[in-house]
Each structure stands twice: as C-alpha cells, then as structure tokens.
Amino acid sequence: MNGTAVLQARGLGRKYGRRWALRDCTLDLPAGHVVGLVGPNGAGKTTLLKLAAGWLAPSSGGISVLGGSPAGGPAQLAKIGFVAQDTPVYPGLTVADHLRLGARLNPGWDAALARERIARLDLDPAHRAGKLSGGQRAQLALTLGLAKRPRLLLLDEPVAALDPLARREFLQTLMEAVAELDLSVVLSSHLVSDLERTCDHLIVLVDSRLQVAGEVDDLLATHHRLTGPRRDPGRLPAGQDVVSAHHTDRQSTIIVRTDTPILDPA
C-alpha cells in the first residue's frame, strides 16, 4: 500500500465568513506514514483535518481522501477514523457502552481488537467515561478510532491536554497500532517535541498557509542552523536559501535550506 496517496489536496481553501482559515493548500500524502501536522494555534490544522474527515466542505479547491470525496457516503466514512480535539467521549456512558455504540455505528467494527485493547489498558468496562482520567479518556477515544479499522486515522491534538507520562503512553499505543495494523495516520500538535519520534512525515502550517511538507529525514538533511560571528546573510554561498536570520552584537544564527553540504563559512 506504500506509495499511493491517502490524501490529495489541490488549491484547497476554507473560509469562515470573510476570514480564510486555510488557503491555497496543495498536498500529497503517501500511504503508510505517520504524518505530523504542526503549526501555532489558529494556523488551520483543525480545519485541514475536518476537511479530510468530511466534517467541513471546501470553499475553494478540492480534496480527495483514499481516492474518494471525504463526505462521499458510508463506504468512504468507514475508511476514515477521526479523533477530534480533546479526545471526546460520552461522560455518562460506561466504557462497555462506548464499545457497544462503536459496534452499532461502524460496519467494519473489530470487537476483538476493542476488547483486547481495553483489557490491555486495564480499563474497567463498567466504569463511566466521565470518571476516567484524562489519559484513560484519550486511550478510550483512541481505542474507538482503531477498532473502527480505518485505513486513515486523523487525530486532532490528541495529547495536548495530557501530562508527559500519559502522553508517552498514548503515543506508544498509537505506534504499536501502526506496527500491527495497516494504517496511515495524520496527527496534529502545536508542540514539535510530541512528534519527533512518532512522525516520519511533516506538514507545517502557519497563518492558514502550507509552509513546508515532506519526509522528516529529508527536511532535517536539507535544513541547517548556522551559528557564528556576526555576518550578513546576503553573503552566504549561492544555493543556500535563508529561512530565518537572527543577530546579536557579535553572533548570527541563520537557518538555511540547501541541497549541498555546508562548508565552513569562514
């Protein structure tokens, strides 16, 4: 399944009233990856995820997910899992109720997988979701998303509200699921540190626009931070694209993008 696109966007945009939440986004996400969607709050991450899940319709351009239109009917919806921000569950329903609901609402529901995960997480099926800790609630929401057996799982800021330990446990569960199931993942965060270990692909959104997208290793290999005595970024060798430059009295820190090796800038 590697190589085919799970998500394709062409000039995709979405407006709320007069404000563009996302504009002119052109993107190809290959299958079989864990994609990190990063950017400051309000950059358009949630909007992009909701467009992919079919919760929102585009104002301009187009998007196709797993070869279909995101809200293109029950068969399409069954292929996509979406865990919305703050990993919502029904506080008044028990863990077992959530699994029953999942089984009723999803044609491809994997009851064995759901039960096995709940047992592994040591969750009591009779427990009300409202009484669970933040970490347990997030794990329950993830279990529902996985037991649906989607081909693409979208997660909006799943670990933002969790403490470091719960965060690690959540990402661990997610990574194990990726290893076991044939699954592509897009997960958003405003903290790059959450995504360092878990994502092999990165999308950066700033001010409603796509800044950069690509494989993490390629991005790391082509971006460099140069620190040294103060100098004029304009005098850098040709082929070094300056992304940002900061100066103090004596020192310059410059981030450049280049395909060629960095030689001593003396």
Next chain:
Amino acid sequence: MIEFHLDGRSGVSPYLQLVHQVRHALRLGLLREGDQLPTVKDVVARLAINPNTVLKAYRELEHEGLVAARPGVGTFVTRTLADSSLAAHGPLRQELRRWLTKARMAGLDDESIEALFMTTFRTAAQEDIA
C-alpha cells in the same frame, strides 16, 4: 540482545541513532554473527517510536550487509565489525579509565572532560588528514 535508546537532544535523527548503536555494538563485539536484533514491534513498544523509523534503520543495516531479514522470523546479524583490534580494547580501556581518574582529580567535570576529549580527537584527526 541489544537494547536501543534514543537521545532526544542529540540532533541526530532517530533512525541514524539506531544504525549507530548497532554498528557500535558490532565494533565492540557486543553483537556477533547470528545474533537477533529486537523485532520492530519490540522497539516500537519500548521507545514509543514510529515503526517506519525502525524499518528504515534495519533496511540501512541490511544495505550495508551487516544484517539480514528472515521473513516471519526476525532480523539477524550476518557480519561483525570487530576485527583483530578487539584484543587491544581491554588495555586501551584501562588506560582511558586511568586518564579519566586523573582528569577528575584535576577537577574537570563531565562536560569539560567530553569537550577536552572531542577537541583533541578532532584536532588529531585533522592533523592526520593534513
């Protein structure tokens, strides 16, 4: 069996850290021909990292001819990097230990020791090239 760890502040990408750790273990004789590497699932569960990262590291090691994957069984070491110099490791390690004790007695902390070692190592390496 080798146990992997990741240094989040090293700036080295996770897959390269895994490759380096295997090469290190091969050089030091900690991994030998026929030894099995941890399964992808084990590494993922232990480090909470992306399975593609582990696969990429193992592919790279396979490409270097150091390991081979046996489908359904696991990944095994096929070649060692420890050579005849391995015998010299013991005495050299002892000398290094003595040197470290001297450095500590002279009042150097870990960071100073590392900095001193690395600059000396780099200068010596450059002189060798020149």
